[in-house]
Amino acid sequence: MATKTSARVRVPPKAKKDEIIEVKTLVSHEMESGVRKDASGKIVPRDIINTFTAAFNGAVVFEADWFPSISANPYQAFFFKAKESGEFTFTWKDDNGQETTAKAKLEVA
Protein backbone atom coordinates (compact mmCIF):
# COMPACT_ATOMS: atom_id res chain seq x y z
CA MET A 1 0.00 0.00 0.00
CA ALA A 2 1.23 3.41 -0.95
CA THR A 3 -0.47 5.32 1.81
CA LYS A 4 -0.45 4.70 5.50
CA THR A 5 -3.63 3.17 6.82
CA SER A 6 -5.49 5.34 9.26
CA ALA A 7 -8.58 4.55 11.28
CA ARG A 8 -11.35 6.63 12.75
CA VAL A 9 -13.72 5.44 15.41
CA ARG A 10 -16.83 7.01 16.87
CA VAL A 11 -18.06 5.77 20.24
CA PRO A 12 -20.22 7.85 22.58
CA PRO A 13 -17.89 8.80 25.47
CA LYS A 14 -20.54 8.11 28.12
CA ALA A 15 -23.36 5.61 28.42
CA LYS A 16 -25.83 4.46 31.03
CA LYS A 17 -25.58 0.90 32.32
CA ASP A 18 -27.31 -1.55 29.93
CA GLU A 19 -27.64 1.13 27.27
CA ILE A 20 -27.05 -0.20 23.75
CA ILE A 21 -24.68 2.09 21.91
CA GLU A 22 -23.70 2.19 18.26
CA VAL A 23 -20.00 1.94 17.43
CA LYS A 24 -18.93 3.36 14.07
CA THR A 25 -15.56 2.68 12.51
CA LEU A 26 -13.85 3.77 9.33
CA VAL A 27 -10.45 2.72 8.07
CA SER A 28 -8.59 3.87 4.97
CA HIS A 29 -7.63 1.00 2.71
CA GLU A 30 -7.76 0.46 -1.05
CA MET A 31 -9.34 -3.01 -0.65
CA GLU A 32 -7.74 -4.18 -3.92
CA SER A 33 -10.09 -6.92 -5.09
CA GLY A 34 -7.58 -8.97 -7.10
CA VAL A 35 -9.73 -8.88 -10.25
CA ARG A 36 -8.87 -5.36 -11.41
CA LYS A 37 -6.31 -4.82 -14.20
CA ASP A 38 -3.81 -1.97 -14.28
CA ALA A 39 -3.05 0.20 -17.35
CA SER A 40 -0.72 -2.42 -18.81
CA GLY A 41 -3.38 -5.13 -18.55
CA LYS A 42 -1.79 -6.97 -15.63
CA ILE A 43 -4.03 -8.08 -12.77
CA VAL A 44 -3.39 -6.05 -9.62
CA PRO A 45 -2.75 -8.53 -6.78
CA ARG A 46 -5.41 -8.83 -4.11
CA ASP A 47 -4.81 -6.79 -0.96
CA ILE A 48 -7.79 -6.38 1.31
CA ILE A 49 -8.46 -6.12 5.01
CA ASN A 50 -9.71 -9.63 5.71
CA THR A 51 -10.50 -9.36 9.43
CA PHE A 52 -11.88 -6.70 11.70
CA THR A 53 -12.00 -7.33 15.43
CA ALA A 54 -13.53 -5.26 18.20
CA ALA A 55 -12.64 -6.08 21.80
CA PHE A 56 -13.75 -4.45 25.04
CA ASN A 57 -11.43 -4.72 28.06
CA GLY A 58 -9.61 -7.50 26.23
CA ALA A 59 -12.62 -9.66 25.37
CA VAL A 60 -13.69 -9.95 21.73
CA VAL A 61 -17.22 -8.64 21.29
CA PHE A 62 -17.60 -8.44 17.51
CA GLU A 63 -15.67 -9.84 14.58
CA ALA A 64 -16.00 -9.54 10.82
CA ASP A 65 -14.43 -11.51 7.98
CA TRP A 66 -14.32 -9.42 4.85
CA PHE A 67 -14.02 -10.54 1.23
CA PRO A 68 -13.20 -8.52 -1.92
CA SER A 69 -16.83 -7.35 -2.27
CA ILE A 70 -16.33 -4.88 0.60
CA SER A 71 -15.96 -1.28 -0.58
CA ALA A 72 -12.67 0.60 -0.36
CA ASN A 73 -12.09 2.49 2.91
CA PRO A 74 -14.35 0.10 4.81
CA TYR A 75 -16.98 1.51 7.14
CA GLN A 76 -18.32 -0.80 9.81
CA ALA A 77 -20.98 -0.06 12.38
CA PHE A 78 -22.26 -2.41 15.08
CA PHE A 79 -23.80 -2.30 18.55
CA PHE A 80 -22.54 -2.80 22.07
CA LYS A 81 -24.34 -3.11 25.40
CA ALA A 82 -22.63 -0.93 27.98
CA LYS A 83 -22.02 -2.79 31.26
CA GLU A 84 -18.90 -1.26 32.77
CA SER A 85 -16.38 1.43 31.98
CA GLY A 86 -13.46 0.41 29.89
CA GLU A 87 -11.69 0.63 26.58
CA PHE A 88 -12.38 -0.68 23.10
CA THR A 89 -9.55 -1.98 20.93
CA PHE A 90 -10.23 -2.23 17.22
CA THR A 91 -7.93 -4.21 14.94
CA TRP A 92 -7.90 -4.42 11.16
CA LYS A 93 -5.66 -7.02 9.47
CA ASP A 94 -4.88 -7.04 5.76
CA ASP A 95 -3.58 -9.67 3.31
CA ASN A 96 -0.02 -8.37 3.67
CA GLY A 97 -0.13 -8.85 7.41
CA GLN A 98 -0.35 -5.15 8.12
CA GLU A 99 -2.26 -4.38 11.29
CA THR A 100 -4.03 -1.16 12.14
CA THR A 101 -5.37 -0.54 15.61
CA ALA A 102 -7.49 2.11 17.25
CA LYS A 103 -8.71 2.57 20.79
CA ALA A 104 -11.71 4.31 22.34
CA LYS A 105 -12.75 4.81 25.95
CA LEU A 106 -16.25 4.34 27.27
CA GLU A 107 -17.46 5.59 30.63
CA VAL A 108 -20.46 3.84 32.10
CA ALA A 109 -22.38 5.74 34.76
Added chain:
Amino acid sequence: MTLFEQAHSRREALRVAAIAAAVVALTPRLAFAKPEEVKAEIDKLYGAREMTTGKLKLDMPEIAENGLVVPINIEVESPMTEADYVKSVSVFAEGNPFPRVLTYRFTPACGRAAASLRMRLAQTQNVIAVAETSTGQLYTARSEVKVTIGGCGG
Protein backbone atom coordinates in the same frame (compact mmCIF):
# COMPACT_ATOMS: atom_id res chain seq x y z
CA MET B 1 -26.30 -1.87 -55.14
CA THR B 2 -29.30 -4.05 -55.90
CA LEU B 3 -32.13 -4.38 -53.48
CA PHE B 4 -30.99 -7.92 -52.73
CA GLU B 5 -27.45 -6.83 -51.92
CA GLN B 6 -28.75 -4.08 -49.67
CA ALA B 7 -30.90 -6.51 -47.77
CA HIS B 8 -28.02 -8.94 -47.60
CA SER B 9 -25.54 -6.44 -46.21
CA ARG B 10 -28.06 -5.26 -43.69
CA ARG B 11 -28.62 -8.82 -42.60
CA GLU B 12 -24.85 -9.28 -42.38
CA ALA B 13 -24.55 -6.15 -40.25
CA LEU B 14 -27.32 -7.39 -37.97
CA ARG B 15 -25.63 -10.76 -37.67
CA VAL B 16 -22.31 -9.17 -36.70
CA ALA B 17 -24.09 -6.92 -34.22
CA ALA B 18 -25.91 -9.90 -32.74
CA ILE B 19 -22.66 -11.83 -32.31
CA ALA B 20 -20.98 -8.81 -30.75
CA ALA B 21 -23.90 -8.37 -28.36
CA ALA B 22 -23.76 -12.04 -27.44
CA VAL B 23 -20.02 -11.85 -26.78
CA VAL B 24 -20.46 -8.76 -24.64
CA ALA B 25 -23.33 -10.39 -22.77
CA LEU B 26 -21.50 -13.66 -22.19
CA THR B 27 -17.91 -12.65 -21.45
CA PRO B 28 -18.35 -10.91 -18.08
CA ARG B 29 -20.72 -13.69 -16.93
CA LEU B 30 -17.86 -16.17 -16.89
CA ALA B 31 -16.01 -14.22 -14.22
CA PHE B 32 -18.94 -13.86 -11.83
CA ALA B 33 -20.33 -16.06 -9.12
CA LYS B 34 -23.56 -17.82 -9.96
CA PRO B 35 -26.60 -18.57 -7.81
CA GLU B 36 -25.46 -22.22 -7.63
CA GLU B 37 -22.06 -21.16 -6.28
CA VAL B 38 -23.75 -19.05 -3.62
CA LYS B 39 -25.89 -22.03 -2.65
CA ALA B 40 -22.78 -24.25 -2.48
CA GLU B 41 -21.04 -21.71 -0.20
CA ILE B 42 -24.07 -21.50 2.08
CA ASP B 43 -24.22 -25.30 2.30
CA LYS B 44 -20.50 -25.41 3.08
CA LEU B 45 -20.78 -22.85 5.88
CA TYR B 46 -24.13 -23.72 7.41
CA GLY B 47 -24.97 -27.18 6.06
CA ALA B 48 -28.00 -27.87 3.89
CA ARG B 49 -30.40 -27.14 6.76
CA GLU B 50 -33.84 -25.64 6.87
CA MET B 51 -34.01 -21.85 6.96
CA THR B 52 -36.82 -19.52 7.86
CA THR B 53 -37.50 -15.97 6.73
CA GLY B 54 -38.78 -13.02 8.73
CA LYS B 55 -36.40 -12.67 11.66
CA LEU B 56 -33.44 -11.55 9.58
CA LYS B 57 -33.70 -8.19 7.85
CA LEU B 58 -31.40 -7.32 4.99
CA ASP B 59 -31.87 -3.68 4.16
CA MET B 60 -30.39 -2.46 0.88
CA PRO B 61 -31.43 0.16 -1.67
CA GLU B 62 -33.63 -1.05 -4.55
CA ILE B 63 -31.53 0.90 -6.99
CA ALA B 64 -27.84 1.60 -6.48
CA GLU B 65 -26.48 4.36 -8.66
CA ASN B 66 -22.89 3.56 -7.81
CA GLY B 67 -22.03 -0.12 -7.44
CA LEU B 68 -18.78 0.73 -5.67
CA VAL B 69 -20.49 1.85 -2.47
CA VAL B 70 -23.84 0.23 -1.77
CA PRO B 71 -25.07 0.58 1.83
CA ILE B 72 -26.13 -2.63 3.50
CA ASN B 73 -27.89 -2.96 6.85
CA ILE B 74 -28.38 -6.23 8.65
CA GLU B 75 -30.53 -6.81 11.69
CA VAL B 76 -31.62 -10.05 13.34
CA GLU B 77 -34.42 -10.24 15.88
CA SER B 78 -32.88 -11.85 18.95
CA PRO B 79 -32.88 -11.45 22.74
CA MET B 80 -29.04 -11.52 22.59
CA THR B 81 -28.69 -13.30 25.93
CA GLU B 82 -26.13 -15.98 26.83
CA ALA B 83 -28.82 -18.62 26.23
CA ASP B 84 -30.06 -17.31 22.90
CA TYR B 85 -28.03 -15.00 20.70
CA VAL B 86 -27.06 -14.63 17.07
CA LYS B 87 -23.72 -16.35 16.52
CA SER B 88 -23.04 -15.35 12.95
CA VAL B 89 -24.39 -13.66 9.88
CA SER B 90 -22.95 -14.17 6.39
CA VAL B 91 -23.70 -12.26 3.22
CA PHE B 92 -23.42 -13.61 -0.32
CA ALA B 93 -23.63 -11.96 -3.74
CA GLU B 94 -24.95 -13.80 -6.79
CA GLY B 95 -23.40 -11.50 -9.36
CA ASN B 96 -19.97 -10.54 -8.02
CA PRO B 97 -16.65 -12.25 -8.90
CA PHE B 98 -16.67 -14.03 -5.52
CA PRO B 99 -19.83 -15.39 -3.86
CA ARG B 100 -18.82 -14.53 -0.26
CA VAL B 101 -19.09 -10.95 0.92
CA LEU B 102 -18.66 -11.10 4.70
CA THR B 103 -19.21 -13.08 7.86
CA TYR B 104 -19.99 -11.42 11.19
CA ARG B 105 -19.51 -13.11 14.54
CA PHE B 106 -21.66 -11.55 17.23
CA THR B 107 -21.57 -12.10 20.99
CA PRO B 108 -24.22 -11.45 23.67
CA ALA B 109 -22.13 -8.36 24.58
CA CYS B 110 -23.38 -6.69 21.39
CA GLY B 111 -26.88 -6.32 22.82
CA ARG B 112 -28.27 -6.05 19.30
CA ALA B 113 -27.47 -8.32 16.36
CA ALA B 114 -27.20 -5.53 13.85
CA ALA B 115 -24.44 -4.11 11.69
CA SER B 116 -24.01 -1.97 8.64
CA LEU B 117 -21.34 -1.26 6.07
CA ARG B 118 -20.90 -0.55 2.37
CA MET B 119 -20.26 -3.14 -0.31
CA ARG B 120 -19.47 -3.41 -4.00
CA LEU B 121 -21.95 -4.73 -6.54
CA ALA B 122 -20.62 -5.53 -10.02
CA GLN B 123 -24.08 -5.67 -11.60
CA THR B 124 -27.79 -5.98 -10.87
CA GLN B 125 -28.16 -9.03 -8.66
CA ASN B 126 -29.55 -10.76 -5.59
CA VAL B 127 -27.78 -10.36 -2.26
CA ILE B 128 -28.47 -13.13 0.24
CA ALA B 129 -27.90 -13.17 3.99
CA VAL B 130 -27.94 -16.14 6.37
CA ALA B 131 -27.96 -15.91 10.17
CA GLU B 132 -27.31 -18.66 12.71
CA THR B 133 -28.39 -18.47 16.34
CA SER B 134 -26.72 -20.13 19.32
CA THR B 135 -29.74 -22.43 19.48
CA GLY B 136 -29.04 -23.67 15.95
CA GLN B 137 -31.80 -21.80 14.10
CA LEU B 138 -31.06 -20.56 10.59
CA TYR B 139 -32.67 -17.47 9.12
CA THR B 140 -32.33 -16.12 5.62
CA ALA B 141 -33.21 -12.98 3.67
CA ARG B 142 -32.62 -11.73 0.16
CA SER B 143 -32.59 -8.40 -1.54
CA GLU B 144 -32.50 -7.58 -5.24
CA VAL B 145 -30.48 -4.51 -6.09
CA LYS B 146 -30.48 -2.85 -9.50
CA VAL B 147 -27.08 -1.39 -10.27
CA THR B 148 -26.65 1.54 -12.63
CA ILE B 149 -22.83 1.64 -12.65
CA GLY B 150 -21.10 -1.57 -11.56
CA GLY B 151 -18.27 -1.77 -9.06
CA CYS B 152 -15.48 -4.32 -8.62
CA GLY B 153 -13.40 -3.10 -11.60
CA GLY B 154 -12.01 -5.50 -14.19
